[in-house]
Amino acid sequence: MGQKRENQALLETIQNLLAEKKLTEALRLIVGQHPADVAEILSALNEESQALLFRSFDEELAGFVLSESDPGSQAVLLAFLGSAKAASVLREMAADDLVDLLGELPVGSAERLLKLLPPEDAGRVRQLLGYGEDTAGGIMTTELVSIRAGLTVGEAIAELREKAPGAETIYYVYVVDDEDRLVGVVSLRELIIAREDQLISEIMRSNVVSVYIGEDQEEVARIVSKYNFLAVPVVDYKNRLRGIITFDDIMDVIEEEATEDFYRLAGTWETEESAGRPRVLRSLKTRLPWLLVTLVGGIISGRVIRSYSDTLNSVLALAYFMPLIAGMGGNVGTQSSTIVVRGIATGDITPVQAVRYVLSEAQVGLLVGLICGALVGLVAYLWQGLAVLGLIVGVAMMANMLTAATIGALVPLVFRRLGIDPAVASAPFISTGIDITGLSIYFGLTALLLSKLVI
DSSP states (O other): OOHHHHHHHHHHHHHHHHHTTOHHHHHHHHHTSOHHHHHHHHHHSOHHHHHHHHHHSOHHHHHHHHHHSOHHHHHHHHHTSOHHHHHHHHHHSOHHHHHHHHHTSOHHHHHHHHTTSOHHHHHHHHHHHTSOTTBHHHHOBSOOOEEETTSBHHHHHHHHHHHGGGOSOOSEEEEEOTTOBEEEEEEHHHHHHSOTTSBHHHHOBSOOOOEETTOBHHHHHHHHHHHTOSEEEEEOTTOBEEEEEEHHHHHHHHHHHHHHHHHHHTTOOSOOOSOSHHHHHHHHHHHHHHHHHHHHHHHHHHHHHHHTHHHHHHOGGGGGGHHHHHHHHHHHHHHHHHHHHHHHHHTOSOGGGHHHHHHHHHHHHHHHHHHHHHHHHHHHHHHHOOHHHHHHHHHHHHHHHHHHHHHHHHHHHHHHHTTOOHHHHHHHHHHHHHHHHHHHHHHHHHHHHHHHHOO
8 A cells, every 4th residue: 555545544544533532542543653644644634633633742743743844834733832832842843944934934923932942042043044044054954963073983972972862963974173164074884884093083084065054055955966965064154064954955945946946937936825815916926027028029929910911911821820830939949948947957057058058959949940840831832732832831930940949048048147037037038039030030931932922
């Protein structure tokens, strides 16, 4: 039985037990599950059942479940608890998860929760909240283990036994000097197999890959993905170790960035999960500017068609192929822009490689255009019985797909050079540019060959 089916069966069992007022039996079933599964089950229950179960969890399980819940559910779950238990649950959460939770709440609610924490913990969380939410500092945790280079392996292991319970992960042990500057890293495996009398400075790797505390989270994700790290250290401008970013947080970043890019490619700028009037106003604000760009482009395209109205009146068959040429050009442009936008996001396309990518996409557009142009030109000839019409439609299709691929690759690169997010701005400008150039090429060719076309 798959995990999803098992969770569904467990959910139904728990719902039945709660309906029969058998809370103890329901808790016995749910406590042994992974916190992510528990969070999923809670989200499927009604509010009364959620409150009943969540209040019955111990502080550790409640903290884990809260960390695995989505932002909208976290505030609801916390509201079920009294101040004393809420404080205990918050203390069980990792600092980065707590920052994520508080960052989603109104300032007043976040401050009230911070006051429930011990002053030292509250100060550390406030410091993390001070970093940009999309930066390395905003997603890092300060719960890490660091040791000094002058310790022996035996002394380091003894120190780890004391510090490890408070750390989020100890896959890597970071080595710092007396001023907390990052000087090396030792994996837990290397530490275990080393002799106890060896110095940490003898077994550590000094060429540590780290990220700056103000680095954008997308760049952090790229680095972790490139080196296949389970965690990456975060340093300040003096190279002092300030925290670590673990792989689970990077997975969240990758999902968030991918979702954001998909929304931006659609011209919506941000996700629109919340309901009600604020969502409508935000949607209007994010969609309207790019729709207006497309609207202006459509008006310009209409002017192009109008300027060739006499040509259209002379040969009505020209109108039959306008949607096909515009649509094929739009598809090619979208394909090219998607490839380039992804390459920019992953760091595969550097400024040095930009010209090569544009030329490569232009070549693809030319080859695809030759094939599609030949096919549609043949169809036009067989349908209308006019060889010149077939020539015009075929050449226009080929030329339009060549320009569409070039524009689709070029526009995101230009926007990146101008400091504008290519995922946001590319789509409306590309579709508008392709429509205008495609129609201009089509009717321009027609005007040149009109005397041979009109019978």
